[in-house]
Amino acid sequence: MNTTKVVLVSLLFLFSLTVSFGQSGQPVDVSANSLQAGTYNGEEVRRLIGNVVMRQGTTTVTSDSAYQYAKDRNRMEVFGNVHITQEGLDATSQTGSYDGTRRVANLRGNVVLRDQGMTLTTPSVDYDLDAKRAYYTQAGNIVGPDYTIKSQFGTYTSTDKVLSFRKNVVYNGQNAEVVSDTMAYNTITKVVEFFGPTTIKSPDGILFANRGTYNTVTRESNFRGNASIKTPDYLIKGETLTYDKLKEYYTASNKVSMTSIKENTVITGQTALYWRADGRSKVYGSPVMRSISEKDTMYLSADTLYSVENKDKAKKGTLYAYRDVRIFKSDLQGLCDSLTYNMADSVIYMSRNPRLWANKNQMTSDSVQLHLRNKTMDRMLMYGNAFAISQDTLLNFNQVKGRRITAYFNEGKMRRIDVNGNGESLYFALQGDTTTMGMNRAFCSDMRMLFEQGQVKSITFLTEPDAKLVPPHELEEPEKRLKGFMWRAEEKPTLSFVLASRLPKPAEPKKAPAKPPVKSKKPAVPKKKEARG
Secondary structure, eight states, X not given: OHXXXXXXXXXXXXXXXXXXXXXXSSOEEEEOSEEEEEEETTEEEEEEEXXXXXXXXXXXXXXXXXXXXXXXXXXEEEEEEEEEEETTEEEEEEEEEEETTTTEEEEEEEEEEEETXXXXXXXXXXXXXXXXXXXXXXXXXXXXXXXXXXXXXXXXXXXXXXXXXXXXXXXXXXXOEEEEEEEEEETTTOEEEESSOEEEEEXXXXXXXXXXXXXXXXXXXXEEEEEEEEOSXXXXXXXXXXXXXXXXXXXXXXXXXXXXXXTTXXXXXXXXXXXXXXXXXXXXXXXXXXEEOSSOEEEEEOSEEEEEOOSSTTSOOEXXXXXXXXXXXXXXXXXXXXXXXXXXXXXXXXXXXXXXXXXXXXXXXXXXXXXXXXXXXXXXXXXXXXXXEEEOTTOOEEEEEEEEEEXXXXXXXXXXXXXXXXXXXXXXXXXXXXXXXXXXXXXXXXXXXXXXXXXXXXXXXXXXXXXXXXXXXXXXXXXXXXXTXXXXXXXXXXXXXHHSOOOOOOOOOOOOOOOOOOOOOOOOXXXXXXXXX
């Protein structure tokens, strides 16, 4: 009788392990050392014990033991040394579940997933065997041939080799470290694409943006949204920012700023170009330079600002400003059409109709050199048709002109003017601050004027002068002005004028090509007939 029962059980066991189930379109084959009946989570199951092997197409699942659901034998719970293989995929875990109908595997406990050179370790992972997509929701760590990636949540699609990550994402590769909130990484193209606040540390600098792509091989970048790149020399910001490593070329657009770390200057605008290898940068679209010091800030704007770094890295570079240049500082304002600022020597060169105002003094000439000390006016050299005007308390215009004028300053205030060559002056003598005593007019090759609190204190003629004092009752308007006098108070730039947005310059209308002159046709001259003999 006992022998009959054993034979019967063995036959049932053999039958159960050789039945195939085709609910997913592919049969599922299961084998094990032994079989027992039981329940799991309230459902009837078959307990498979010892060397459990499940095969479905190219997918194989092995484990120490398993529960196979009686009502849906394509569903299994697997325990101990779980191992799944499928066309290049190899995954192991402590426990898991497998649904052959939905083709989904859920692995739990010390999960290790390997796929052609990439290894994922995580406490748990869900894997879609048809889509070949793995998803984890607990801290995962991916190790590739030349990179590692950590994140809280992650998805990996084997077919297109794309890894997607969320929360506390950290990528480490040969050329960069990427820290992001949401990121995707293509294991074929080696391109990182991020969709949230992201910081990238690379040999090229520290990069930040809210959206964009970064090629970890070529180091090409395309950033959007509050983007910035910080190099040893510059901090570049913009809504859109690109970087070409091969050309060492940066571009930034929309709300751009370039901060020179060494020179403590900031240039803002709408578009910036930076050729890092050449040490050149260009900013346009209402560009403004702010030269910052402890006591004051100088604002300089133009249609275009162009900067060149000094080849000697220990020294500051040079700034060029083109067209409609405007300057504002608390003690100095200026206008011209072309400017060069040598920051290494602290010298500003102004040309093309330069006009300057220092406190109550107005200065014009063909060209100007401004010498700064600690970013404060120290000396001004005016060349060609130099003309200086100051207004006294009675609104008289003291004037001096010459071939060359040198003005000296103390803490930004004019203290002395030297005139060299063809000097002329008009100086009003006052009694106190209420009465004009007369006007001193002089012609002298070289002369000197001393100032006190912005007012002319005295004038000294250094060579033989031709001078006369005109009494107040003899003063007439034409005699109160030197030739070339022009008071330009309404042109004096304010800070708002210097910072104002600039409209694009209208394009000059193209001239129609001149019509070629019409050549007059001469009437044909009839040929003479030869006389016949």
